[in-house]
Amino acid sequence: EIYHNYFFDEPAFNTHDGGYVPLEVADAPEKPLAIPALLKPDKETDTDIWYTVTAQAGETQILPGQKTKTWGYNATILGQTIVYPVGKHIHVALENHLSELTTFHWHGLIVSGPYVDGGCHAPVYPGETKHIDFTLDQPAATTWLHAHPCPSTAEQVWHGLATLVLVKDDHINSLPLPHNYGVDDIPLVLQDRRFHENNQLDYHADYDPDGVQGPTAMINGTVNPVFDVTTQKIRLRILDGANRREWRLHFSDDLKFAQVGGDSSLLPEPVYLDHLMLTCAERAEIVVDFAGYHDGQTVTLFTDDTPIVKFRIHQFAPDNTALPDHLLTIDKPKVDPKTPIRKIVMSGMDESVMMDNKKFSMQRIDATQPVGQAQYWDITNANSPESGMVHPFHVHGTEFLVISRNGQAPYPNEHGFKDTVGVNPGETVRILVRFDLPGVYMYHCHIIEHEDGGMMAQIQTYYPDKPMPKYKLMDMDTL
Ligand code: C2O
Ligand code: CU
Ligand code: CU
Incomplete structure (x- = not known):
């Protein structure tokens, strides 16, 4: 079977927005697609690997004429591609060579929040180097690193602070x-x-x-x-x-x-x-x-x-390798029927965006969830189906499964683990969420201006048999 549609609700496409900016082909010559270099580890042993990731400013020849002032990770724009092998102990030095505070958020990595995760509570100040380390226990995936200082995530990403992070494991390496x-x-x-x-x-x-x-x-x-x-x-x-x-x-x-x-x-x-x-x-x-x-x-x-x-x-050698029919066995976490369903509402557009009728506050913990407990989250987009927009809902520090859309089956290409799901206006998407590590994690709309505009909240996860730790949460007002 071949699917021929985009699945999402057509009236919600961004093309219908008042502020939509249509793409135009730039009046510039064709150029070879830039392939970001692979970031070389500083050192590697059988068990550990060390990297240095530097946020830096530079200039990039994007268009003919003057170079564009841009930011990047170990590069002038975007960044070198980072490869993280599952199972190895990973050490990363985070260097900030910019003239303002930034954070290094590992979007899609299951690492502890809020500091290693690199959301807004993990600032690295100009000239500073911070060290993090973690071991990944998650399937191979294409994840990414981006800046996440609140509320200037969008502006820093616009300047170029985003790069790919490839998680690799033996399973994916063995597939054709x-x-x-x-x-x-x-x-x-x-x-x-x-x-x-x-x-x-x-x-x-x-x-x-x-x-x-x-x-x-x-x-x-x-x-x-x-x-x-x-x-x-x-x-x-x-x-x-x-x-x-x-x-x-x-x-x-x-x-x-x-x-x-x-x-x-x-x-x-x-x-x-x-x-x-x-x-x-x-x-x-x-x-x-x-x-x-x-x-x-x-x-x-x-x-x-x-x-x-x-x-x-160009000329290529014939390649008859067939794709495997089966790629990954998904172990679906079991939900105890007594566990209440968490309800989350994304509402508004423009300046009025909110998560559960509130604007984000860095010092407020909005929810808690025990580590290891699987829960259904029902994510509702309260925009009107006629004039609303798709809000991409993202959770830090976990990978979830999409269970249903308005009670119907999810789209055929969302049966793997995800960390971001587009929610149509008027729709409720049920996801299955389990956290494996304790910490504080953000969840938000990934239209980055919505996130910066307050369509964001945070959850504290905890070991049920241990006292709740108190994390140092940033307060931008006191900076
Ligand atoms: Cu792509 Cu809060 O992250
Ligand atoms: Cu993220
Ligand atoms: Cu949004």
């Missing part, structure tokens, strides 16, 4: 999937920007409380990118890294592809599609087979009607 990074295993960070005078970004000029957008698609920091295909099959690790934009992806000729992974894990089995919509912070790993194409042809990836990446086909 394209694994050759930069050759047939390709990251695609989808973003949009507006370039002002002298090719500079101007976040404040572009500010929109419903999410900042720009007319120029920027993929891995490249405008008008071309990728040279030298293998029959490629795996794309796609991240919606935009502040607000949804991407409705499809290839020329409606070329079908197999989605093999979602946010936090592989899917149980490949799902065949020719259209795919991603909301902010969602990831999809897809495998594209160019069997029907030959040297000299081009396949284009579009969002709506705008071309965003060109794939230039």
Whole structure:
């Protein structure tokens, strides 16, 4: 079976927003798609691995003419790609070379909150280096690192502070999937920007409380990118890294592809599609087979009607490896029927966005949940189905399963573990959430301006048989 639709509610697409900024193809030459370098560990042993991640400012040649002032991790924009092997003890030095406070949030990693998680309670001040360490026990996935200082997450991400973090384990390494990074295993960070005078970004000029957008698609920091295909099959690790934009992806000729992974894990089995919509912070790993194409042809990836990446086909060796029918066994945590269902409501648009009728407060713990206990969370988007928007709901420090949408089956490509789920206006999405580590974790809409605007709350998880620890929570008002 091949699915041909985007699943989400069409009236809620961002194209219907008053403030929608349509994409335009930039008046700039085509450029090879930037493939971020893999970050080299400082040191590695059989049991441990050490990295240094530096947030830094720089200049990037994005458009012809003047370079753009940008920020990145170990790079001038976005960042080097970090690879974390499951099971090893990971040590990371977090260096802030910027002139303002930032945080290093591991979106999609199951690490303790609030400090290692790197949400707003984990500041690294200019010139400072902090050290964190953790061991991952989660399935292989495409996750990411981004800045998360409240309330300037959106602005820092707009400057470039976002990079991919690939979690790898023995299981994924053993599967017949394209694994050759930069050759047939390709990251695609989808973003949009507006370039002002002298090719500079101007976040404040572009500010929109419903999410900042720009007319120029920027993929891995490249405008008008071309990728040279030298293998029959490629795996794309796609991240919606935009502040607000949804991407409705499809290839020329409606070329079908197999989605093999979602946010936090592989899917149980490949799902065949020719259209795919991603909301902010969602990831999809897809495998594209160019069997029907030959040297000299081009396949284009579009969002709506705008071309965003060109794939230039070169000669390749035939590759008949079939995708496995089964990719991952999902162990669904059991919910005790006596456990109450947690109800969460995202409401409002623009400045009036709220989570459970409240604006975020850094010093207020909004909810608690015992470590190890599986709970259903019913996430409601209270916007009106006629004029509301999709709010992508994200939880830190866990991976959840999507159980239902308004009581119906979830979309066919959301059966893996996820950390972000798009909730249509008027819809209630039931998710199954379990935390494995104690701490304080944020949950919020991942339209980043909504998060900064207060559509966010925090939960404290605790060992039921131990006293509740008290965490030091940041208070931006006293800074
Ligand atoms: Cu992508 Cu609160 O995070
Ligand atoms: Cu996160
Ligand atoms: Cu939102």
